[in-house]
Amino acid sequence: MVFNEKIVNPTELRHWEGKIELYWVYTSGSAGDEFFKALKKGKFIAAKCKECGKVYFPPRIYCEYDFSETEYVNISGEGTVRAFTVARLDKDEKPLEKPEIYAIIDLDGTDGCIVHLLNAKPEDVYVGMRVKPVLKAKNKREGRITDILYYKPS
Amino acid sequence: MRVAVVGVGYSGFNANTPDLHWKEIMFEAAVRAYEDAGINPRRDVDSFITCAEDIWEGFAIFDEFVPDQLGAVLKPTCTICGDFLYGLATAYMHITSGLAEVAVVEAHSKASDILTFGEVIKFAMDPIWLRQIGNAHPYYFAALEMAQYINECCITEEQIASVVVKNKNNARLNPSAPYGGKVGIEDVLNSPMVFDPMRKIEIAPRADGAVVFVLANEEIAKKLTDSPVWLKGVGWWSETSNFDTMSFNAMYAAKAAKMAYKMAGITNAAKEVDFAEVDDRFAFKEIQHIEALGLSKRFETATLMVEGYFDRNGELPINVSGGNLGVGNLLEATGGQKALEVVLQLRGEAGKRQLSKAEVGVAQAWRYIPTASGAVAVFGV
Incomplete structure (x- = not known):
């Protein structure tokens, strides 16, 4: 076959570093828009299935299990830590200047959860810890998930 | 109708492959598979299935980059956006439907290009x-999934470490495993915590390679070989795309296994399966997947791991090849490497790591973060 001889001298190897810039808009959608509009006002909503009563967070317009419609319900945005990790590497696997704590937070009054940052000392965080969201200043909110800066112990 | 694996070929697996274009890696694996099967792809193959995900490749519409390097020009070709095991399921359907008598499945990784x-x-x-x-x-x-899982199942860091120790040492007997090593529990526990509770050594490093299988219906298979390996069952399953409704307990693997076992006529996997290759791209995933495949009970798997139950010479060997921790993260070829190991073991061609009892083997792969999807294949002789 054609591989009787392979390139053994690495200095003869050729490649080029390519990059291509791609841009999108990411549509929040009907349920997302409803949530982010509420978030700008400092409020949280979830979505309750009209069929089975399961309460979804993140909110969405349909129930995954029944494939039926949902209605929006108000929630506090507070919750309980189900799991957490102390992330020490950035996206290039280099050490982060300051480790980030990520948590799965089960939100009160819902069957759902949010994955977000926790602002606490790693040694103080525990499963079952009560936490509440800290939002950006009202005039800085953009209607994005990052309008929640982080969660903190409540 | 039964479907057999009549040829396997692979290229790699290596930490990097600077001398070959990804198409050439595919070509190398394909030539070996056709040689192994004793077929000419230009004449004998009715359907070619590649498994690839554009985001790994660095260009879009992967399927238009395919036919040439497989001998598939001017032939029916399609790309499955997923792991090799999903491709196997597709080939199974092409053959059992009568659309094809002989089908080829390919998956590859040129992770070092990313x-x-x-x-x-x-x-x-x-x-x-x-x-x-x-x-x-x-x-x-x-790491979040791991944190939830080890908390629910009371799994210790020593138990997680024993997965790494087993697989890295298994890999030492696999000449195609670039990440093997004489690793002990202490070495793992000394590896830095990078995403507490996950250590660096528990994350499978990336590797390059390609896997190609030739599959055929029973009639053709019996003409081509005296020792076919039968694809007895395939299954695939997705939980959901949403983190709030994911089980974080590998329900995708349990459901995919159920589907594959039903097809293979397996009612008690823990007794009927001789060995398995499961997705261990994070060490905890191996324990989770063993449970999901019904090869041991929840809450008992980690203990059995430490006791050597899943060792190469244990009751139910898992990842004799070295798994992803020893071979590397092969992206969509992950399930391909696992299926390859199962076939080599069933054929008695696994060299120094050959198992003494290998009649029914299982390969399982996950769609990697951030998914809760995966596929399972059952092979037998």
């Missing part, structure tokens, strides 16, 4: 609810 692996995974994360949060490597998402 300069921004973390960004590529981030690209797969929900852009509204998840991708924008924080600055960490998306490995954090697997």
